Amino acid sequence: MERFDRIKVPSAYEMVAEAIEAEIVSGRLRPGDEIGTEAALVRQFGVNRSTVREGIRVLEQGGLVRREASRKLFVCEPRAGGLSTRISRALVLQDVTFRELFDTAMVLEVGSVEGAVVHADADMLAALEDNQERLEAAVNNPVVVAELDSEFHALLARACGNRVLEMAREPAALLFFPSTEMICRRVPEGAGRMAQAHRFIIDAVRARDLQLSRTWMRRHLVDWRKGFVRAGREIDEPVERIFARYALSKSQS
Amino acid sequence: MERFDRIKVPSAYEMVAEAIEAEIVSGRLRPGDEIGTEAALVRQFGVNRSTVREGIRVLEQGGLVRREASRKLFVCEPRAGGLSTRISRALVLQDVTFRELFDTAMVLEVGSVEGAVVHADADMLAALEDNQERLEAAVNNPVVVAELDSEFHALLARACGNRVLEMAREPAALLFFPSTEMICRRVPEGAGRMAQAHRFIIDAVRARDLQLSRTWMRRHLVDWRKGFVRAGREIDEPVERIFARYALSKSQS
DNA sequence: AAAGGAGGCTTTGTCGGACAAAAGGCTATT
DNA sequence: AATAGCCTTTTGTCCGACAAAGCCTCCTTT
Numbered sequence: 001m002e003r004f005d006r007i008k009v010p011s012a013y014e015m016v017a018e019a020i021e022a023e024i025v026s027g028r029l030r031p032g033d034e035i036g037t038e039a040a041l042v043r044q045f046g047v048n049r050s051t052v053r054e055g056i057r058v059l060e061q062g063g064l065v066r067r068e069a070s071r072k073l074f075v076c077e078p079r080a081g082g083l084s085t086r087i088s089r090a091l092v093l094q095d096v097t098f099r100e101l102f103d104t105a106m107v108l109e110v111g112s113v114e115g116a117v118v119h120a121d122a123d124m125l126a127a128l129e130d131n132q133e134r135l136e137a138a139v140n141n142p143v144v145v146a147e148l149d150s151e152f153h154a155l156l157a158r159a160c161g162n163r164v165l166e167m168a169r170e171p172a173a174l175l176f177f178p179s180t181e182m183i184c185r186r187v188p189e190g191a192g193r194m195a196q197a198h199r200f201i202i203d204a205v206r207a208r209d210l211q212l213s214r215t216w217m218r219r220h221l222v223d224w225r226k227g228f229v230r231a232g233r234e235i236d237e238p239v240e241r242i243f244a245r246y247a248l249s250k251s252q253s
Numbered sequence: 254m255e256r257f258d259r260i261k262v263p264s265a266y267e268m269v270a271e272a273i274e275a276e277i278v279s280g281r282l283r284p285g286d287e288i289g290t291e292a293a294l295v296r297q298f299g300v301n302r303s304t305v306r307e308g309i310r311v312l313e314q315g316g317l318v319r320r321e322a323s324r325k326l327f328v329c330e331p332r333a334g335g336l337s338t339r340i341s342r343a344l345v346l347q348d349v350t351f352r353e354l355f356d357t358a359m360v361l362e363v364g365s366v367e368g369a370v371v372h373a374d375a376d377m378l379a380a381l382e383d384n385q386e387r388l389e390a391a392v393n394n395p396v397v398v399a400e401l402d403s404e405f406h407a408l409l410a411r412a413c414g415n416r417v418l419e420m421a422r423e424p425a426a427l428l429f430f431p432s433t434e435m436i437c438r439r440v441p442e443g444a445g446r447m448a449q450a451h452r453f454i455i456d457a458v459r460a461r462d463l464q465l466s467r468t469w470m471r472r473h474l475v476d477w478r479k480g481f482v483r484a485g486r487e488i489d490e491p492v493e494r495i496f497a498r499y500a501l502s503k504s505q506s
Numbered sequence: 507a508a509a510g511g512a513g514g515c516t517t518t519g520t521c522g523g524a525c526a527a528a529a530g531g532c533t534a535t536t
Numbered sequence: 537a538a539t540a541g542c543c544t545t546t547t548g549t550c551c552g553a554c555a556a557a558g559c560c561t562c563c564t565t566t
Contacts, residue, residue, distance in 0.1 A: 011548060013310070025342065037517060048550045050303050053519090057266070057307050061314035062339055071517080071558065078343035083336060086315055087420060089278065090331035096416050104417040107364030115356065163349050164357040164428075167340060168421045175417075264519060290546060301521045306548090324529065324546080 012047050016055030017062075019045070024064050024075055035065060035073035084170035091171060095238040098228065101176045102235065106221055108169040109153060113217045115160030116205050124159040128202045131155060135198060139191040146181035152198055153177065159205070175239050179228065186231035193223055265300050269308030270315075272298070277317050277328055288318060288326035337423035344424060348491040351481065354429045355488065359474055361422040362406060366470045368413030369458050377412040381455045384408060388451060392444040399434035405451055406430065412458070428492050432481065439484035446476055 010018075023029040035041070041052045056073065059065040063083055066076040116124070131152050138144040153173060157166040184190045197220035204213035229235060263271075276282040288294070294305045309326065312318040316336055319329040369377070384405050391397040406426060410419040437443045450473035457466035482488060 013548085025346070031346075039517075050306075050551095051549060053303075054306060054310050054548095057310040058314050061311050063343065067518090078346040083340050083343065087336050087340075090316060090336065091417055091420065093278070093284075093331040094416055100415045100417045103368065103413075103415055104364075104421055107360060107367075107418065108421065111357075111360030111364075114360075160356075162353045162356055163347055164344055164353045164425050165360065167344065168357055168361065168425060172417050172421060266519085292546075303522095304520060307519095320547090 012045075012051045013054035013058065016041070016045055016047065016052055017058040020055070020059055021062070021064060029075050031075050031077045033075045035075065037072075084167070084174055087171035088174040091175060092239050096175075097236050097238050098179075098233070099235045101172055101239065102221070102225055104172045105169075105176050106218070108165070108172060109156070109221060110214055110217050112153070112157045112160055112165060112169060113201060113205065113213045114210060115162055115165060116156045117208055117210050117213045119161045120159040120205050124155065125202070125206055127155050128152070128159070128205070132195070132198055132202060135195050139195060142181045142184035142191070145184050145191045145194065146178060149180050149194060149198075150177040156201075156205075179233075180224065182233075183224065183227040183231050187227045190223075190227045194220070197223060265298075265304045266307035266311070269294070269298055269300065269305055270311040273308070273312055274315070274317060282328050284328050284330045286328045288328065290325075337420070337427055340424035341427040344428060345492050349428075350489050350491050351432075351486070352488045354425055354492065355474070355478055357425045358422075358429050359471070361418070361425060362409070362474060363467055363470050365406070365410045365413055365418060365422060366454060366458065366466045367463060368415055368418060369409045370461055370463050370466045372414045373412040373458050377408065378455070378459055380408050381405070381412070381458070385448070385451055385455060388448050392448055395434045395437035395444070398437050398444045398447065399431060402433050402447060402451075403430040409454075409458075432486075433477070435486075436477065436480040436484050440480045443476075443480045447473070450476065 020029075020035065029035070036044075038049055038052050038056070041056075042049050045052065056065065056067075060067065063078060064075065066074050068074060120128075131148055135145065135148045135152070138148065150173065153169075157169055160166065180194075184194075197216055200216040201213060201220065204216055225235065273282075273288065282288070289297075291302055291305050291309070294309075295302050298305065309318065309320075313320065316331060317328065319327050321327065373381075384401055388398065388401045388405070391401065403426065406422075407419075410422055413419065433447075437447075450469055453469040454466060454473065457469060478488065
């Protein structure tokens with residue numbers, strides 16, 4: 001047990017990043033504001049442009065700042081910001097299993113539908129109905145079905161009006177739902193059952209029936225799991241790296 | 254509705270970052286491996302050192318690579334890696350409310366204790382007991398109580414053996430539990446009730462009693478919320494920025 | 507006079523080279 | 537053998553430069 005921590009001398013580029021970050025976190029710079037040109041930052045901070053640029057890379061990667069088409073620097077909406085993608089990637093590198101994804105989805109998606117039951121408004125219900133309509137029209141197209149299933153669950157989370165929950169479920173969802181495509185390919189009746197479950201979930205949300213919404217969400221997820229196994233996959237196998245790269249590249253666009 | 258997306262010409266530093274990232278994601282570079290010196294990368298990629306350095310900043314910030322005390326570059330264990338912190342920051346910038354945090358914690362912590370009931374082993378129970386012992390010894394010290402409460406919930410999540418869930422709960426936890434300190438300061442009996450709830454939760458986990466664990470976790474969280482309100486805070490107020498910065502700086506060490 | 511294009515200015519992305527400070531390794535001294 | 541001092545490597549920072557791409561302004565053309 002050491003008495004003192006290692007002393008970390010901050011480097012100039014870190015200080016540049018922190019100075020700008022502090023302005024954003026404090027609210028003095030708001031999303032949409034311009035940061036200024038590199039030359040301007042060089043003047044203000046009194047450091048070299050290379051140093052400023054390294055600082056900018058840090059902020060950009062942190063999702064605080066965006067550069068539109070290699071032009072001006074904006075403070076950006078801290079939303080999506082690729083952070084979920086990066087967490088997903090970290091999970092893949094840790095070789096998490098489908099069981100872990102499934103158990104987590106069970107917790108988060110059920111929580112999500114409960115929130116939707118309480119908070120969903122007419123617009124959200126309309127969006128869900130629209131999704132359902134497109135799903136029923138595309139039951140024979142695995143790619144579209146997978147996309148629409150993913151969208152369905154994202155809509156439910158959005159309907160909660162809970163941005164914390166919405167963000168918490170995203171990394172798992174990013175890894176979880178893409179395999180729906182694989183399942184639909186190998187289990188012919190999968191898409192139909194999914195459409196049916198979605199139907200019941202939407203109805204439960206509309207009727208504000210907590211118990212029913214839970215039941216059908218659980219059934220829906222258990223179905224997913226059964227399909228996964230019937231498609232010949234092992235629930236305890238790790239999410240594969242190749243697969244994850246596919247999910248990753250798709251979500252970054 | 255446009256037919257084509259904007260074409261994005263990748264810049265050299267992005268390609269450097271992607272090339273190294275690809276090696277890591279594919280598994281050809283494993284955590285702990287060295288990346289090589291900047292000069293070596295300059296040779297291999299045939300670009301300028303400034304360019305290489307910008308690429309390294311991107312990777313570093315992405316949590317794939319770490320530089321130990323301004324020395325060699327390692328591929329790092331992809332866990333936590335400050336990503337949770339950054340999500341927390343994004344949530345704060347979105348002015349999420351305590352209600353959102355609370356509702357999410359309700360979902361995730363209950364899910365977490367359920368997992369613990371199923372999967373906790375003797376070591377984890379010992380760790381929980383140890384935490385409990387320290388908590389009971391420190392009921393009069395709000396700072397320590399808050400830390401131990403946070404640790405308690407982190408231990409439960411760890412006990413699930415579900416890294417996805419563990420990571421999903423972290424951003425909310427980072428914002429949620431620090432206010433325990435404030436509550437304990439203003440609500441004298443708070444720490445005692447907390448210790449009691451923890452006691453029951455641990456016992457339920459040991460007894461593998463799902464129902465009881467749920468009940469006490471809910472009670473524990475509802476207590477937190479009551480304390481929050483009794484401490485004079487409004488459940489629908491946004492998590493403040495100053496507070497968040499405190500939580501943030503603490504977690505980065 | 508309005509639309510469109512040409513040129514000039516600004517800004518980014520990249521390059522080459524340079525140097526001080528820190529970290530690591532090696533040697534010589536005690 | 538332990539330690540102190542020196543040398544080498546590597547990082548962090550700086551300077552200056554230039555091509556390409558966006559942006560702006562002004563001029564030409566219809």
